[in-house]
Amino acid sequence: MSGMDAEVFDQFIEQLWRYVHERLIPAEKDVIAANAIPEDILDEMREMGLFGLTMPEEYGGAGMNTSQYVETIRVLSYALPAYRSITSINLGMVCTALKKSGTEAQKAEWLPRLAAGEIACFGLTEPGSGSDSAAMQTTAVKDGNGYRLNGSKRYITNAPFAKLGLIMARTSKEPLPKNAHVSAFLVDMEKAGVTVGKPDKKMGQEGSQIADIYLDDVHVDGDALLGGEEGQGFRTAMMSLDNGRLSVAAASAGYARRILDTAMRYAQDRKAFGEPINQFQLIQAMLADSEAEIYAAECMLKDATAKVDAGEPSLLPAASTKLFASEMCNRVANRCVQIHGGAGYLAEYEAERFYRDSRIYTIYEGTSQIMQLVIAKAMLRNFAAGGQA
Amino acid sequence: MKILVPVKRVIDYNVKPRVKADGSGVDLANVKMSMNPFDEIAVEEAIRIKEAGNAEEIVAVSVGPAKAQETLRTALAMGADRAILVESDEDLEPLAVAKILKAIVEEEQPGLVLLGKQSISDDSNQTGQMLAALLDRPQGTFANTITLEGDSITVKREIDGGLETVKLTLPAIVTTDLRLNEPRYASLPNIMKAKKKPLDTKSPADFGVDTAPRLKTLKVSEPPVRQAGEKVEDVDALVAKIKALGIA
Numbered sequence: 304m305s306g307m308d309a310e311v312f313d314q315f316i317e318q319l320w321r322y323v324h325e326r327l328i329p330a331e332k333d334v335i336a337a338n339a340i341p342e343d344i345l346d347e348m349r350e351m352g353l354f355g356l357t358m359p360e361e362y363g364g365a366g367m368n369t370s371q372y373v374e375t376i377r378v379l380s381y382a383l384p385a386y387r388s389i390t391s392i393n394l395g396m397v398c399t400a401l402k403k404s405g406t407e408a409q410k411a412e413w414l415p416r417l418a419a420g421e422i423a424c425f426g427l428t429e430p431g432s433g434s435d436s437a438a439m440q441t442t443a444v445k446d447g448n449g450y451r452l453n454g455s456k457r458y459i460t461n462a463p464f465a466k467l468g469l470i471m472a473r474t475s476k477e478p479l480p481k482n483a484h485v486s487a488f489l490v491d492m493e494k495a496g497v498t499v500g501k502p503d504k505k506m507g508q509e510g511s512q513i514a515d516i517y518l519d520d521v522h523v524d525g526d527a528l529l530g531g532e533e534g535q536g537f538r539t540a541m542m543s544l545d546n547g548r549l550s551v552a553a554a555s556a557g558y559a560r561r562i563l564d565t566a567m568r569y570a571q572d573r574k575a576f577g578e579p580i581n582q583f584q585l586i587q588a589m590l591a592d593s594e595a596e597i598y599a600a601e602c603m604l605k606d607a608t609a610k611v612d613a614g615e616p617s618l619l620p621a622a623s624t625k626l627f628a629s630e631m632c633n634r635v636a637n638r639c640v641q642i643h644g645g646a647g648y649l650a651e652y653e654a655e656r657f658y659r660d661s662r663i664y665t666i667y668e669g670t671s672q673i674m675q676l677v678i679a680k681a682m683l684r685n686f687a688a689g690g691q692a
Numbered sequence: 693m694k695i696l697v698p699v700k701r702v703i704d705y706n707v708k709p710r711v712k713a714d715g716s717g718v719d720l721a722n723v724k725m726s727m728n729p730f731d732e733i734a735v736e737e738a739i740r741i742k743e744a745g746n747a748e749e750i751v752a753v754s755v756g757p758a759k760a761q762e763t764l765r766t767a768l769a770m771g772a773d774r775a776i777l778v779e780s781d782e783d784l785e786p787l788a789v790a791k792i793l794k795a796i797v798e799e800e801q802p803g804l805v806l807l808g809k810q811s812i813s814d815d816s817n818q819t820g821q822m823l824a825a826l827l828d829r830p831q832g833t834f835a836n837t838i839t840l841e842g843d844s845i846t847v848k849r850e851i852d853g854g855l856e857t858v859k860l861t862l863p864a865i866v867t868t869d870l871r872l873n874e875p876r877y878a879s880l881p882n883i884m885k886a887k888k889k890p891l892d893t894k895s896p897a898d899f900g901v902d903t904a905p906r907l908k909t910l911k912v913s914e915p916p917v918r919q920a921g922e923k924v925e926d927v928d929a930l931v932a933k934i935k936a937l938g939i940a
Contacts, residue, residue, distance in 0.1 A: 311887050314765060315880050317726070322877045352880025365880050 306368025306612070307360075315352075315365075319378050322351060327382040334385055334510035335656075338502070339464075348386070348420070353379070355418030357394045359402070362414035369546070370608040373553045377604065380557030384660050385510025387554050389422065392461050395550055396543040397423040397469050400487065404530040404539045409489060413467065424465035424492070426456035426516055427540050436471075436482045436537045441518060443472035443486060449524040450474075452488065452496075456516040462499045463512045465492045470518070471540055474533045483534035488527045496521035507659030547668040548625040549608060555632035555664045556600040562632070562657045563593045566639040569646075569654075580642070589638040596635065600628040619681045626674035629664035636661040693747045693803035693862075695738040697772065698793055699731040699754050701763040702813040715911045718813075727763045729875075730808025732770075733868040736875035737838065738806050739771035746840050747804075749773050753796055755789045757781050761891065768886035769878035775891040780903070788896070788903035790822035795899035797827060802863065804845065809834050809867040820867035830860035834869040 306312070326347065334340050340348075348354070356372050358364020367375065372394065380387050398417060401410055417423055432438035441454025452472055462468070468490045475484035490497065500515035525531075529539060567590060570581035580586050607620035636657045640647035647654040665671045703709055704724040712719045727735075738750045752767035754760040755778040764775035778792050797805060810817035824831035832838070832847030836855055839846045849856045850869045860866075878886070896903050924930045 307884070308887060310762075310765075311883055314762065314769065314878070315883050318766075318769075318878045318883070326877075347877075350879050351877060355880070360884075365884065 306371045307366050312367070312371050316374065316378055319351070319375065322347075323379060323382045327379075327386055331383045334383055338509050338512065340385055340389055340510055345389070345420070348390070352418075353390050354393050354420040356390075357398045358414045358418040362410060363418040364414065369549065369611040370605070373549050373604055373608045376550050376553040377557040377601075380554040381561045383510060384508050384554060384558065384663075387550075388508065388511035389461065389464065391547075391550060392425050392465075393417045393420075393423045395547045396425045396540075397467070399543040399546055400469055400529060400539045403542055404487070404535055406526075406531045408526065409529065413489060417467070421466040422461055422464045423467040423469065424459050424461045424516070425540075425543070426459055426462075426468050426470040428457050428459070430455060430457050436485050437478045439471065439473050439485060441470070441472040442476075443474050443488060446522060449522055449527065450488065452490070452518045452521040452523060454518050456518075458503070458513050459516050460511065460513050462492075462514040462516050463502050465499075468492050468497070468516060469529070470516075471536045472518075474536075479534065482537035485536035485540075486533045487529035487536035487539050488523055489529060490518075490521065490523055490527060494521055494523070506662055507656065508663055509656075544668065546611075546621075548621050548674075549604070549611070551664055551668045552600070552607075552621075552624045552628035553604055555628040555661070556597060556604055558657070558661065558664075559593070559597045559600065559628075559632040559635040562635050562639045562654075562661075563590070563597060565653055565657070566590065566593070566635075566642045569652075570642055573644075573646075586642055589642055593635045593638055596631045600624070600631050603627060619678060619685075622669075622674045622677040622681075625669065626671055626678065630671060632661045632664050694749045694751065694800060695741060695747050696793075696797060696800055696802035696805045697731070697734050697738050697750060697752050697767065698789075698805070698807045698819070699735065699752055699763055699767050700728040700808070700811045700813070701725050701754065701756050701760040702728045702811050705729055705812055711912050711914050715913060717909065717912050725759070725762075727766050728808050728811040728813070730810060730812070730868055730870070732808075732875040733870070733872050734806040734808055735767050735770050735772060736873045737835075737868060738804075739876075740873065741804075741840065742771070751776065751800060751802065753778065753793070755780060755784060755792050755896075764891055765883075765886055766878060768889045768891070769883040770876060771882070772889075774889055777891060777893045778896060778899075779893055780896050782903065783905075784896075784903055785905055785907055786816045786818035787822055787906060788901065790819050790826055791901040791903070792896055792899055793819070793823050794826045795901060797823070804862060805865045807865075807867055809869055820865055824865040827865070829864055831865040831867070832858050832860050833867045835866050836869055836871050838866060838872070 330344050352365060355364035356367045356375055360366040376387055401413055429440055431440060443450040443452050454472065470488045470490045471485050472488060473484045474486040478484050496519045498517045502512040502514045570586055571579050573580050603624040607617060607624045610620055611617045639654045640658050643652055643654040646652045649655060704726045707724050710719045741747045742750055750772040751774055752764050752772040753776040754764050758779055761777055764777055768775055807820050820833060821831060832849060834850040835847045836850045837848040843862050844859055845862055845864055846857060846859050847866055849858060924933055
């Protein structure tokens with residue numbers, strides 16, 4: 304995919320870099336204290352166009368290709384993870400689902416609103432089911448021209464802020480082949496019968512919120528059914544999850560750079576035995592390993608996204624990049640704490656927060672173990688087909 | 693009213709400049725460049741005047757290399773309506789730039805020329821004043837606050853020890869100081885729109901201006917490195933030290 308004009312993109316990245324350093328990073332303390340992004344910053348982010356990166360230009364977005372989108376996320380992720388998180392469902396899952404499966408009317412209605420920054424959430428996971436759709440309990444029963452939704456969803460990112468929910472529900476009691484018992488619905492979160500639970504307490508990632516969604520006899524019109532066709536929900540959900548891997552990989556690489564810069568500054572300022580601790584070779588080893596690993600992740604991101612844009616097979620590079628970048632970010636955060644010594648264990652320094660924030664990257668959008676399985680499966684298949692991994 | 697905003701492409705304010713090994717100037721190879729921060733304030737002020745309904749058009753102009761197009765695109769993305777690039781690869785002195793700007797002012801007839809008080813590249817702080825003199829128009833330099841009223845403009849100027857208020861009759865030249873405003877970031881939608889705004893390219897020869905340098909740079913050097921101080925045991929030692937150094 305060609306994406307947006309390269310010069311325009313470069314100019315935007317320059318502005319974004321400044322915005323991240325001059326506005327978003329200084330506001331981090333407020334975001335953490337309130338466990339939410341202040342409304343004025345959110346409005347600025349909307350105005351900057353950060354919610355419209357991936358929407359096509361004719362729907363009010365920027366029409367970025369994957370390389371540009373992922374690079375933007377990497378630059379944005381130098382700041383607190385909550386800033387990426389608030390945009391991620393709009394830009395990733397819900398945008399992809401609408402673009403690939405939405406009817407023309409659904410695209411025309413929702414894409415411009417999402418690009419303008421109405422926040423979306425994505426309801427797949429339930430208390431008793433995640434990727435195993437057969438166990439899904441939420442139901443959508445035909446009711447006149449529309450449907451009546453009942454059930455609950457768990458761990459839903461951005462649910463407390465969302466105006467739009469893309470909700471998976473079963474339209475057939477019996478499990479059907481190819482998960483055709485699951486359909487996707489575009490639900491206005493302000494509709495009667497929709498309630499959002501208290502935000503869950505998390506290890507880190509302050510400012511970003513997850514919560515349960517309860518659906519109690521929520522009536523939606525027929526045109527809320529994504530694509531106007533039953534049975535497409537799960538396929539849509541899986542396709543939408545796929546491209547989230549590179550976003551998390553970019554978040555990991557961007558944040559790792561921030562973490563290393565912080566470690567560098569501390570190692571320069573902190574003195575022991577009469578000299579800065581960056582003069583000690585065992586500290587230097589930790590810094591050098593971090594630099595090499597971040598560079599590797601940056602290169603992987605460039606290569607994997609170029610393959611996506613060229614329409615080449617990208618499952619293996621994308622999963623490998625997610626696996627490596629997220630684990631790498633955790634190693635760098637761990638070293639950052641170590642370089643800080645006792646200070647690294649104190650909440651007064653950022654190292655402690657980096658350590659907690661990074662932890663989610665090896666878990667969501669597919670754990671490292673799932674990535675290993677995805678990678679191995681593709682390797683074995685390729686090997687069997689042509690004798691090469 | 694039309695506002696003309698001259699902008700300059702300079703070494704980015706976050707970059708630590710390095711002097712070339714031969715001392716002939718600052719090393720600009722592979723260095724990040726961006727819009728002079730004082731000019732950015734001028735663009736922002738022009739946009740605010742337009743947003744308040746006191747101007748119809750903002751024209752950004754830059755005198756510099758082809759790459760200065762990027763700087764003009766930033767001005768357009770912030771909210772200028774069109775741009776003029778006077779392309780020159782020479783390192784033009786403030787007088788040459790002021791002469792070119794004078795020719796553009798005569799062509800465009802702006803009610804107000806808003807520009808940075810100086811560029812952070814050479815800190816000359818001359819272009820605005822020279823332009824005012826060449827045009828024989830009133831000038832308000834180091835603007836901290838400006839207010840438009842009919843055909844006049846009131847400028848609060850930052851001077852040593854306080855603020856001085858002057859009232860100028862339009863058309864006038866105003867140069868901006870740091871505290872005039874906080875410039876906005878160019879948003880992605882506006883950067884995309886800016887690509888479609890008109891940008892004319894001209895050369896100094898089009899204006900028949902003599903741009904020959906009047907100055908010769910003899911040598912550029914890094915500021916001297918500050919020497920570490922010395923700690924003394926007590927007051928007596930301090931007094932003795934001061935006497936020995938002949939300071940007191």
